[in-house]
Amino acid sequence: MSFIHEKRSRKSRLLSRNTIINLLRFFWVVLVIWCEFGVFFYSLSDCKWPDKELKGAGSTEKPTRVLLIADPQLPNPRHSGISWLGYGASSTRYLRKGWSVVTRLHPHAVVWLGDVLSSGLYVTSEDEYKNYVDEFKGIFTIDKSVPNYFVPGNRDVGLGESSTFSKNARKYFTQYFGPVNQEIDLAGHRLIFIDAPGLVDEDYRRHGMGKQYETWTPAAGGPIEFIASVAIRASSSPIILFSHIPLSRPASTSCGPLREKGSIRASAGHGYQNMLGKQTTRFVLHTLRPAVVFSGDNRDYCNMTHQLPATDANILAKTTAREVTVKSFSPSRHIRRPGFQLLSLIPPGSAVSPHGSTFADAHCLLPDTFRIFNSIYLPALVLTGIVLLYLNISPDRHHRRFSTLSLSPVSAISRSRPSSPSRGPESAIWTNWSPRKSSGPTSPAVSLPPSVTVRVPSAKEIFTFRALSPSATGSPLDSPLLSPIPLFHAGHEDEMNPAHYPSQHHNEHVWPSGEDVHEAPSFLPSPSARQSERKWPSWSWSFVFRGRRRRITIALPTWGEVKNFCASEGNNRVSLSIGKRRGMLWRLGGDSISVALPAVVMWALIGWLFF
Known part of the structure; x- marks a missing residue:
């Protein structure tokens, strides 16, 4: 028995409230x-x-690894709308965490596909722009030996004309991020970076004057002049084109299974344009004939193939060019999962087959914060609420159960007895008793006086209680404690004859000792009686189950019941450690704060480290 009790005690400790x-x-x-x-x-x-x-x-050459990042759109830290808990701060933390993980891929070079700064085109002060750039470099830190190449986006240098745009945006971008149009050689490939917003602006001017590209005089230092100069420098090296704005394509063109929804459609507005014009796209593809094109701006992923214009110079030349629109690196309402692209290059001469591919790319994704909240945080929050609710309800149920069992006639009798019971057969009545004791010597057999004898209707209705003698526990068969606890509802359809039970008018009894016993227990009111006393609406259903008639009543709680529930008046009060008595809602709120506080501190610490 001791082993069983010890096992139960250990189990109770493991499942205790504090645990x-x-x-x-x-x-x-x-x-x-x-x-x-x-x-x-x-x-x-x-x-x-x-x-x-x-x-x-078949290549044995070690590939050169290029990391492609599109649309980081770092928020301006000086904007008044950005706070530690605002969207700007949340986006900044996401960028920091994402970049800290991406840099573990150890790229050899990084290409930024435009919209580096979210509001770079609005900054008019050079000091503010410098602080903005310092914030960017503080987040996207990388080894100095890794080169960074930047493609301008419409949020960096602007697109179109507006009084709200900074006139020095393009100047500041060139000063702190590099040329807007440039060409570099990397792993035997020609990497071409073009100023797509500037190309759109020049295309508007060309179209407004009604000229074709063949007759158009390019602006000095503009993107059209740069593209033409690249074509003049003939080279057998494959060209990889980088543009912030995607090339033109039909509206029905599919972007492949990796895109979240829809496709890229032509549209334009204040400071933006979704894709280059048809004639501009044809001019770029015909002039450069790139092996592959990488673009950004659209936020979502897109993989499609362009048909290159035919040429008589080289019959064996490629007739198609694949374009990949890289996902945004920053979170956005347009997509659920941000991402980036990995590009591996090998020199063309290292390929065994002359027609073998000299580059390969892979699509990578970052976490979905919306799904994390819906699939992880929300279910965990509901589960925690259920557990805490159970922990705070079960003590009340346990307390009410034993409080109800203690409502026996002996409780009223013991209050009227002296503190030191005299010796005698009836002394066992005044001793402490427990409904859980099941063994031990019995108390003296004493017949009950006729005035308190209670007729028990059936064995199922007997409520047996055990009494404790001063020296041992017992279970008398004829003790006065055999009186049934008056928990039957008078007036209920399921009750037996009320004449079988003590009358509510017998409020006094006389024991052999001559002492009076007052306040004999009375019956509880029936559900129908309680329902008739309520002023609030209620609904009742009666049915027969296992040969007995049952009733279910649903009623709205009264204001007094709500206050008693919240305050836990009477026997339902629970004493807290601070000595105050509060209701279940207070305990539930305290437990919720106790559970949430360490998690909130950890969340704030992580947010502070990555902000």
């Missing part, structure tokens, strides 16, 4: 660490450099 509360705290701290930082590492578990595709072509 469960501590487990919930630990669970939420781990959950916050995982959802706020761990998911970024997990999202890159399947993100690998596409080197195997190049090695499969």
Whole structure:
């Protein structure tokens, strides 16, 4: 028996209230660490450099790895609308966490596909622009040996004319990020970076004058002049084109299965244009004939193929060019999962086959914050609420159960008895008793006086209680404690004959000792009686189950019942550690704060580290 009691005691300690509360705290701290930082590492578990595709072509050359980032759109820290808990701060933290994980891929070069700054075109002060750039470099830190190449976006240098745009935006971008049009050689490839917003502006002027590209005189230092100069410098090296704005395509063109929704459609507005014009796209493809094109701006991923214009100079030249629109690196309402692109290059001379591919790219994704909230945080919050609600309801149920069992006639009798019971057969009545005791010597057998003898209707209705003698426990068969506890509802359809039970008018009894016993217990009112006393609406259903008639009543709580529930008056009060008595709602709120506080501190710490 001792072993059983010890096992039950150990189990009760493991499932105690404090243990469960501590487990919930630990669970939420781990959950916050995982959802706020761990998911970024997990999202890159399947993100690998596409080197195997190049090695499969027979190349033994070590590939050059280029990381492509589109639309980071870093918010301006000086904007008044950005706070530590605002959208700008949330986006900044996401960029920091995403970049801290991406840099573990160890790229050899990084290409930024425009919209580096969210509001760079509105900054008019050079000091403010410099601080803005310092904020960008403070977030996107990388080894100085890794070169960075920047393509201007419409949010960086502007598109079109507006009085709200800074006149020095293009000047500031060139000063701090590099030329808007440039060409570099990397791993035997010609990487061409064009100023797509400037190309759109020049295309508007050309179209307004009604001229074709063949007769158009390019603006000095403009993107059209730059593209033409690249074509003049003949080279056998493959061209990889980088443009912020995607090239033109039919509206029905599919973007492939990796796109979240829809396709890229032509549209334009204040400071933006979704794609280049048809004639501009034809001019770029015909002049450069790129092997592949990488673009941004659209936020979502798109993979499609362009048909290159025919040429008589080289019959064996490629007739198609693949374009990849890279996903936005920053969170956006247009997409659920941000992403980036990995590009691997090998020198054309290292390929075994002369027609083998010299480049390969791979698509990678970052965590979905919306799904994290709906699929992880919200279910965990509901589950925690259920556990805390159960912990705060079960003590009240336990307390009410034993309070109800103690409502026996002996409770009223004991209040009228002296503190020191005399010896005698009836002394066992005044001793303490427990409904859980089941063994021990019996108390003296004494017949009840006729005035208090109660007729028991059936064995099912007997409520048996055990009495404790001063020296041992017992279970008398003829003790006065055999009187049934008056919990039957008078007037209920399921009751037996009321004549079988004590009358409510017998409020006094006389024991053999001559002492009077007052306040004999009375019956509880029936559900129908209680329902008739309520002024609030209620609904009742009667049915027969297992041969007995049952009733279910649903009623709206009264204001007094609500106050009693919140305040836990009477026997339902619970004493807190601070000595105050509060209701279940107070305990539930205290437990919720106790569980949430460590998780909130951890979330704030992670946010502070990445802000």
